[in-house]
Amino acid sequence: MWGFAMSYGVFQEYYHDNWTLQGSRNVTGVIGTTSNGVIYLSIPFLFALFTKRWARRRQSAALCGTALTCASFIISSFSRSAWQLVLAHGVLAGIGCALMYSPTTLSLGEWFDSSHGTVNRAVAYGVTLSCKNIVGSAGPFLFRGLLDRYGFRTTLRIWAAVVAGTSMSAILLIPTHPSKLSPSSQRTRKISWRFLNHRTFYIYTFAIILQSCGYGIPQTYLGQYAHEVTLLSQRWATILLALFNIPGILSSFFFGYLSDNKHLSLSASTVTAISAGGSGLSAFIFWGLSLKNSITLIILFSITFGFFSSGYSSTWGGVLNEMEQEAGQWNEAIDTGLIYGLLNGARGIGYISGGLASIQLLQARSMSSAGAFAYGTSYGPLIVFTGLSSVLGGWGLLWNWEWKAGVYSLRDGLVLLYIQLKRTAGKCV
Template identity: 70%
Template sequence: MFINAGFAMSYGVFQEYYSANWTLQGNREVTGIIGTTTNGVMYLSMPFLFALFTKRWARKRRIAALCGAALTCLSFLLSSFSTQVWHLVATQGVMAALGCALIYSPTTLSLGEWFSTSNRAVAYGVVLSCKNIVGSTCPFLFRVLLDRYGFRIALRLWTATAGGTSILAVLLIPTHPLSISSSIHRSPKIPWHFLKHQTFYIYSIAIILQSSGYGIPQTYLNTYAHEATLLSQTSATLLLTLFNVPGIVASSFFGYLSDNKRFSLSATTVSAISAVSSALSAFLLWGLTSRGSMALLVLFSMTFGFFAGGYSATWGGVINELEREAAQRNEAIDTGMLYGLLNGARGIGYVTGGLAGVPLLKAGSTTSVGSFGYGTTYGPLIIFTGLSSVFGGWGLLWKWKLLRLV
């Protein structure tokens, strides 16, 4: 079901191709928002979709996922006929994202029902690892297709690939039998008690801040490597692959930490480890790269990809913590709906980062100042990535403040 996410995670290849082979009408710089818009729209729609399929339409999850696969295929097919830049934004950035969300939301709800509190974070982590497997293989696939056939034929071939794999995946995922049988008898109302408690908002703000910077390297790293450090297209594409590969292990690793089976770490601590480490990677590695410094960019891609890529796997621990708080207050909580809202916060972050990326790129120095990445056109983007990443762990500071007040 993550085959469609491969496009968003590998969009930097398309971004670099559009920059070097511009044939459409409109502002070329607008293509920079497509990758982050795809992620933003997909995650922003999830709270509404999770609300629909968690109870009221639980029986229609598979039908919805199949409709999502059809919408995704249609959007990529239409995008291959684009003549203006806004056509790409509408089809790849919006339509494809809605299709992906229709696949992801029902199937993820079923996953959450199969696993209990004790192993839920690990389950989410393993599934998210699959997303990174796809994101690791797609950059070179897209590079070959674009170089050999151009973006129009490449998108049509991707349409066939996405359609076949998505439909097969949807049919293979079973719906939890207890969910289906009980959906008839239980109330369709969703408990919203958690909205009264500050813990939910602490984590939501942290997710928004972290996500606003996470999509920046996915979109611009390929172009930065090719234009600023003068690396070849093959080397630049390799960086995007190396960015996604560590997430295969990171998602499972941070999911394991969040379940507290062997290490007694709070959800805020685990998320802070991810956030601060990825911020240091952006400031000390990406920012200090210079012309031809392939080794430093490889190190950045792998470290940032590991720590930032594992951030969403900490949400299983966040949900477990909110579930414990609800139990202490004797309140009901719908973990599926809660997970959907956390994804919605991620969507806000993606959209914010995408909209900020274009003016930040314009604000960068048109002529290189010094020999490091900070002095290039991409300098403001690097700083924004690091700052937004570190603030993704601000929940730990909030917890310390509360402990000192007690």
């Protein structure tokens, strides 16, 4: 389900150079982010349905999702205009992938429930999420070879067959947790929504929206940037996309491990800030300051941004653990599966918002703009947007900042600073 979404940059570059459909080719820039956005926006509703009421139908729903995904790629291969491509490529494929993702991920969270004390849930999420980076590393080369040889129509039909074969066989191997299949599960209490009364949920939700606005942009435009600005070959553009995804194989596990590490106790806000800050600085320094005729910094950007940004979603296991502890302090029931779905929904909002913003940002400056760095190209506003949204994805740390001597409000800190400055001025006099 992640193969197309993680490798869409190859399709974006192909459409840009081989446009034969009706309508503006710039519209294709929203396909990748729309597909991801629809997946994540659908997840909260699907998680709510399959958490309790339709738990027994998870496998059937995932198989239906496979059928819809395959159908969407086949429909895309017959597209004659840009809007048809967006509808089939972006919307229908996104809904189908969401139907595959939601039931299987719910089962994962139940098998690795932190209350069992055996395997850490954040690590389990991290290992599983690293799979999308594995296929995202191999996918660009596969799609590039197919596109160059057969064109996009045949490529999409071949990919539909790949999705059908791999997805159905895998879904049949994923068991639903016994607690959801027992007769008593039908009489369980209703889902608790009390977590909506806590500030923690909104802090992390807003942070995820901000981070996701910039996360999908390099995946979509990095290959096109390398081809247009640095005049690299299509092969190099494909390599850059693979370099973007390869570090995520390790980082997904690494940030999941940081979130669950019992020896190095780091708060969820700290781990998310490490991921967000690292990816933001990478965009500002390596991509923004790269020379138009140089590839060195672009390679560094692909590796570092891919590492830090890909691990961001793996920190959500730590967020769920933190919210579980907070609910325990208030003696409240909490459904982590539903909350995880809502966090994915926040990512969907960010994906779609970032995709729509990217079209306008690319038009904000012409290619003839002055400057030797990437900031001086038409991609300059896009780079700044990517860096800012990534850094702001770690803003939750500001709400949990603790001093060793205690927690001070901003007002108290300013008063203490004023008194100290006044004393120092008196001594100088």
